[in-house]
Amino acid sequence: MTEQAIIAGCLHNDASSQRELYSRYSPKMLSVCYRFAQNREDAEDMLQEGFIKIFTQIHTFQNKGAFEGWIRRIIVHTCINFLKKYKKFNENVDLIYAQNQPAKEETIPSIMQGKQVIECIRHLPVGYKTVLNLYAIEGFSHKEIGALLDIEESTSRSQYTRAKALLETILTKKRIIDKPKEDFKWLAVLNK
Amino acid sequence: MENNFNTNDELEQYLKDEADGHKMYPSEHVWENIRTEIHGNPSWPALTFIAIAVILTLTVSTLYNYPPKTIMIKTNTIVQKLDNVVTDATAENDGSVNNESLDQQINPNNYTAVTLAAINDRNNIDAYIASTEDLVNQKRVAIPTDIVEQIRSSVNNVPAPVLKSMLFTEGSIFSDEIQADIKELSTTENTAVNSISKKSKYENLSQKKLTVTSDENIADTYLNDFAFEPKKHGQKPTGIELQFYVTPSTSYRKLEEDKSRLNFASPSALSLSSSATANVNNSVHHTPALGIEIGAGVLYNLTSNFKVKTGLQFNIRQYNIDATQSYGMATIAFVQNNHLDSVSIFSMFANTGANGYYSTTIDNKLYQVSIPIGFQWDFLQGKKLGLSASASIQPTFTLNKNVYMISTDYKYYANGAPFIRKWNFNSSVDLNVTYKTGNVKWYFGPQIRYQHLPTYNDVYPIKEYRLDYGFKIGITTPIFK
Numbered sequence: 001m002t003e004q005a006i007i008a009g010c011l012h013n014d015a016s017s018q019r020e021l022y023s024r025y026s027p028k029m030l031s032v033c034y035r036f037a038q039n040r041e042d043a044e045d046m047l048q049e050g051f052i053k054i055f056t057q058i059h060t061f062q063n064k065g066a067f068e069g070w071i072r073r074i075i076v077h078t079c080i081n082f083l084k085k086y087k088k089f090n091e092n093v094d095l096i097y098a099q100n101q102p103a104k105e106e107t108i109p110s111i112m113q114g115k116q117v118i119e120c121i122r123h124l125p126v127g128y129k130t131v132l133n134l135y136a137i138e139g140f141s142h143k144e145i146g147a148l149l150d151i152e153e154s155t156s157r158s159q160y161t162r163a164k165a166l167l168e169t170i171l172t173k174k175r176i177i178d179k180p181k182e183d184f185k186w187l188a189v190l191n192k
Numbered sequence: 193m194e195n196n197f198n199t200n201d202e203l204e205q206y207l208k209d210e211a212d213g214h215k216m217y218p219s220e221h222v223w224e225n226i227r228t229e230i231h232g233n234p235s236w237p238a239l240t241f242i243a244i245a246v247i248l249t250l251t252v253s254t255l256y257n258y259p260p261k262t263i264m265i266k267t268n269t270i271v272q273k274l275d276n277v278v279t280d281a282t283a284e285n286d287g288s289v290n291n292e293s294l295d296q297q298i299n300p301n302n303y304t305a306v307t308l309a310a311i312n313d314r315n316n317i318d319a320y321i322a323s324t325e326d327l328v329n330q331k332r333v334a335i336p337t338d339i340v341e342q343i344r345s346s347v348n349n350v351p352a353p354v355l356k357s358m359l360f361t362e363g364s365i366f367s368d369e370i371q372a373d374i375k376e377l378s379t380t381e382n383t384a385v386n387s388i389s390k391k392s393k394y395e396n397l398s399q400k401k402l403t404v405t406s407d408e409n410i411a412d413t414y415l416n417d418f419a420f421e422p423k424k425h426g427q428k429p430t431g432i433e434l435q436f437y438v439t440p441s442t443s444y445r446k447l448e449e450d451k452s453r454l455n456f457a458s459p460s461a462l463s464l465s466s467s468a469t470a471n472v473n474n475s476v477h478h479t480p481a482l483g484i485e486i487g488a489g490v491l492y493n494l495t496s497n498f499k500v501k502t503g504l505q506f507n508i509r510q511y512n513i514d515a516t517q518s519y520g521m522a523t524i525a526f527v528q529n530n531h532l533d534s535v536s537i538f539s540m541f542a543n544t545g546a547n548g549y550y551s552t553t554i555d556n557k558l559y560q561v562s563i564p565i566g567f568q569w570d571f572l573q574g575k576k577l578g579l580s581a582s583a584s585i586q587p588t589f590t591l592n593k594n595v596y597m598i599s600t601d602y603k604y605y606a607n608g609a610p611f612i613r614k615w616n617f618n619s620s621v622d623l624n625v626t627y628k629t630g631n632v633k634w635y636f637g638p639q640i641r642y643q644h645l646p647t648y649n650d651v652y653p654i655k656e657y658r659l660d661y662g663f664k665i666g667i668t669t670p671i672f673k
Contacts, residue, residue: 019223022226026218027215028212028215030216030217030218031211031215043216044222047222048222048225052229055226055230056230117210118211121207121211136201136207137212167207168203
């Protein structure tokens with residue numbers, strides 16, 4: 001079934017087309033939700049809310065961009081609303097405190113590197129990982145993040161800087177990445 | 193949306209690449225919730241089965257109960273007609289009217305007298321037929337012989353009073369002239385019949401208990417000849433039987449592996465078994481364990497020895513897994529959308545080949561409810577002993593979630609809750625020795641029950657089919673009206 005046929009079916013509220021769309025995009029979107037969520041149950045709740053919005057608002061899709069991008073943006077907004085609703089992201093974790101947190105190696109499965117990275121992101125404090133996810137992975141600007149999370153743009157920048165530093169420490173401890181050299185450009189964003 | 197990936201930040205690019213390549217598969221209930229939210233509650237499949245069973249039972253019982261009521265009415269009608277004939281005859285002869293009460297009218301002795309009259313009526317009617325043939329010959333009426341024979345055979349099957357009314361009414365097959373001749377010929381016999389019936393009626397009125405007379409013996413013989421059985425109230429079977437049974441069984445399982453994953457596996461894939469040709473059945477150590485089926489059902493007799501049945505059955509089926517106590521991640525590799533993927537589930541049990549703290553046995557148990565729909569054939573029925581065979585298909589719903597499944601690298605056992613198939617299909621065949629004790633029939637015999645769909649859904653690549661060998665012990669008892 002082509003993407004256009006699926007969209008047409010969903011516009012007519014056809015259950016089989018909706019199921020097809022869900023089967024095609026839910027694995028990726030659950031991964032998105034999982035990065036924002038505290039646990040898998042929350043992630044599945046986010047996914048559920050997101051897909052209900054997708055099916056009920058599909059008539060607003062203008063066919064101007066990628067359909068997956070449109071779905072992804074709805075899912076991300078749903079995740080943020082979920083975190084706001086349950087007041088899970090309004091944390092301001094001190095960097096030094098966060099850096100002193102031990103890397104819980106036993107809780108991270110050593111199966112595949114990609115999954116390890118995802119688990120490392122998930123183990124960041126909620127405020128950090130939210131900003132990190134939005135900026136580094138979802139491509140939002142700090143201005144957009146500020147508007148989305150009801151925080152100052154500068155706060156978003158500082159949160160991101162701290163989140164990245166903490167993640168770097170964890171990844172290094174896990175030996176997923178090598179210790180950055182002095183001239184490594186990863187921290188270039190600090191000077192922005 | 194501002195694109196911030198042009199900052200040449202390697203960490204960000206690395207994170208994005210890793211995140212984009214990551215997939216997770218949601219539980220089935222997520223889609224169920226979404227579908228319910230958008231399309232409303234789906235109809236429960238079991239409700240359809242129950243509705244069909246209820247409608248079928250009601251229809252069958254209604255149809256089955258209808259004929260006896262009709263027969264009862266007809267029987268009463270005949271008795272009333274017989275009584276009317278006798279009363280009319282009495283009234284014609286002595287001018288009296290029938291002043292008997294209902295109790296008197298339904299008195300068995302009264303019936304006996306009426307029956308005697310009917311016998312005599314029949315004898316008279318035979319005489320009518322003979323004389324009618326003579327009349328036909330005399331008057332040279334061209335009635336073919338075969339028609340006369342047909343009439344004779346028909347007449348023998350018709351109750352006397354009814355036949356009488358057929359003969360002497362308008363539109364009769366005989367002409368008025370012939371009817372007049374027949375009446376003339378039967379005058380003597382009519383008088384005799386009326387006198388007997390009149391005498392019997394007055395005897396009934398005068399005495400409460402009558403001794404058995406030779407006339408009554410004749411009447412009983414007549415009743416037996418015409419297969420009139422005395423009605424036993426509350427003892428007539430409805431054709432529906434109740435069945436209760438219990439079947440202790442041992443559960444075996446057969447494992448089959450979906451090898452399609454190997455077509456997509458890269459050498460670095462960690463989640464596959466070490467040998468592509470390894471047989472999963474040889475890599476695990478499972479032993480059968482005792483399970484049980486308990487059920488109740490309803491059987492409907494289509495014929496004397498063939499019954500259809502349905503009911504409700506609770507099943508426990510289990511087998512033991514030899515394992516070792518060890519902590520790790522059980523990885524399930526599977527192919528979806530032509531792509532090899534995997535999920536990891538935390539496990540506390542490793543396969544016997546792995547290093548563990550100490551060996552243990554896991555009880556892999558399923559609790560199920562099923563609705564058997566099938567038939568029973570009592571192909572050999574003696575006075576007490578018999579042989580019976582039955583078969584059924586069983587839509588089955590699995591109740592529990594704590595089942596264990598082997599990871600696809602055969603290293604760990606993990607909780608299979610996310611993969612379990614809720615609805616399944618089983619079929620069952622059994623052969624029983626039956627023994628009757630009163631209204632109860634006992635069943636003893638071997639039974640085989642097979643699960644047609646794998647225990648886990650299609651995502652899990654190792655297909656498990658369960659087979660139970662059991663010994664059925666059951667009873668059936670008919671329902672009486």
